[in-house]
Amino acid sequence: MNKHKRLFKYFINTVILLLCLVFVIKFAGGKILKQYIIYGIGDCKSIPLLCLQPDENIFKPEINPEYLSTLVPHNFPKMSVDVPKGFNLVQELIKRKYYKKRHENHHAVIYLLFQEPKAFINLYPDLKKQGILNNYEFIRDLNSATLNKINNLTDAFFIIMKSVFTPDIGNQGNAKMIKFELNNCRGFISYTMNQSDNYFDCNIVDADDNFFKVYIKDIGARLDLNNVFAIISTLKSLNN
Secondary structure, X not given: OOXXXXXXXXXXXXXXXXXXXXXXXXXXXXXXXXXXXXXXXXXXXXXXXXXXXXXXXXXXXXXXXXXXXXXXXXXXXXXXXXXXXXOEEEEOOOOOOHHHOOOOOOOOXXXXXXXXXXXXXXXXXXXXXXXXXXXXXXHHHHHHOOHHHOOOHHHHHHHHHXXXXXXXXXXXXXXXXXXXXXXXXXXXXXXXXXXXXXXXXXXXXXXOOOEEEEEEEEEOOOOOHHHHHHHHOXXXXXXX
């Protein structure tokens, strides 16, 4: 099966799942809807991410200027970022779960995604009715979504999006999630760290509601959270 057929099949399966959820929600409460999600995606044992939520405390890091000076600047059509030497750098729109299947040659990779203000609230018409009006509120509710709190179709939507939107972060049983504020940005980081490889999934929104996703597959465990925050601090929108 070629790439386009796989993408089309994945898109159709996702649409069918969402349509089935619309039907289920009209005739069932949260408990049945939760079981439907478990059947279609998995439970918290098989996918711990589905019950992972950010720590209540807001992390406010301090950036090390010395480390910052070692980063290499890169420009893209709509954004710029400084990254460490030795990492492959890829920017592209989310079209499929490419994170888990690409670059399987075990190289350290940083993937980038940029979305303009209010890009995500057009994914699902009921979001505005639920009071979700910008990219940050979308990302906040996505990261806070948990399988144990499904009461309506919007809750189910965020659980499905959370499973699709989060890349490979290693052993999910050891994963942590934090929320942070840094300069004019705020967001969430899901990560795992061990002696061999580290994984960081960073979702960032700036003061203008521009969204940046920085996914770091740190083969060799060269980076820590302070290094990751240094990278995040260099993100800039070039979208005029």
